[in-house]
Amino acid sequence: MPNASLELSMRLEGSQETLLITLYAKAVDNRAAPSILHDALADDLVRRIDYDFERFGLSGYDIRGLALRSRVIDNWTRAALQARADTLVLHLACGLDSRIYRVDPPLDVDWIDIDFPAVIQLRRDLLPQRLGRYRTLATNVMEPDWIAKLDNERPVLVIAEGLFPYLDEQHVRELMRRLIDHFPQGGQLLCDVYGRLALRMLRNARMIRATRARIGEWGRNGAAELENWHPRLQFVDEPRYADLPEVRALPWSQRLLFRIYDRSRWLRDLGGVVRYRF
Template sequence: MASSGMDLTDVRATMLRTLHLRALDANSPAPVLGDRYAAEAVRRIDYDWGRLAKRGLANDCYAVALRANRFDDLAAGFLRRHADAAVIDLGCGLDSRAFRLAPGSGVRWFDIDLPEVVELRRRLYADGDGYRMLAGSATDPRWLRELPSDGPTLVIIEGLLMYLSPAANRELFRRLTEHRTTGEIVFDGVAPWVAAKSRVLKRCFPRWHRAPAYLTSQRDYPGIIAETPGLRQITDVGVLTDTHRAPDPSVRRYYGLLGKVAAIENWMRVFRTAF
């Protein structure tokens, strides 16, 4: 089995939570995403998954699956329009989007994350024709040297930017748009109240709330996008607007009730931008 070699103290370990939730969805009687790769990865990684179950995260599996579905749809749409695209999945964690979508032979796909994350990924997946894994931090521009600078590009950043400061977000967007000629950046952001709550929990209950605090919220992105030359926003949509896609009626009712509260409905939104 592959050893995770990680605990639950920093942003790298959030990928284990996300993987666990996607696997729970895949193993449910009526999955939303149905990520069989996630279920297989959980079986192969030597980790005490009970630590996550005890934290009550199972209730979040459908929201995580709905978010992944939204990103998958945006990526699939871009690839239908650009059969020769380059795809950069930044902060990919243990996500299997490159395999779920099975892009055509003309697509060059790069999954990028921290060295220890990529090391674990390589025990689960392998580089292949048109697919590479690269080690690097989102805040370190050196991995950009490994990427082509021609043609249309899709940059996917799921579950990462809220952990970076607004200044780091701004610098990352600038580097991406300067390196590439044309493309889209899709990413998610949390509501201001969610970010504020995470910071309070981290400050007041650090031994209990071991996950990193959110540093950037949805409220910061209009300014960040406006300050990035050539970047413009196309759409943003709440993750819970997709609850009709859940096959299980009880799941649809549960999230439908949550969606009636505007603050909860907009707790996380997915942004699509173009340059």
């Protein structure tokens, strides 16, 4: 990998720059004891990139929450590939996420990391080469043509972590319709969903204001109504964070926060990570 010293704010625009928020959270989590995600590659990237990550003002709960969200999606991804090794993985708005390296699927698994051209170029500049059937696709996920070119004779796993808040509801609906209609063999969707109040809070969060990213416009209940958007889309589950072994290993004060979240329907309605099938 090249030794990078980059002024990334000159290369990334708006929501693209938010990829550095999750990258930094995973790096700081890796330095913690215990770590939730153990993402040493994210830690290495943050140490090599010339950027003022402190400007995001991430709290300890932000860092643990983002790392835990990724851990849950990693676990669901492994489970999906164990159940059907021929699954096509589509990682939408992948940013600089090292999920392909954390999950480390067999080399014959078809995995596509998808993001804007500037972001994909950063991945090629900064991340190690991955062999096998891994590839990247440099495109805006809302472009209409790329989905039709995908093999649809097998199941698909769609990972959309940290994507939906930056799109308007009508665009997410259209994206989901295109994906589900294109894959008659079915599949799964792993994503984080947010209510309208949570999106308003996110819009005013320091980390978002620091990047000037635009938060999308949603209806009254936001993405919490995702299951109603397509007749084939069905809710499967969402994690109870306090029950996860990674959380049970945390200090009691941090465990308490996740326990409160799990027991509060109001908090969980604000948003969380969810698994669907179609």
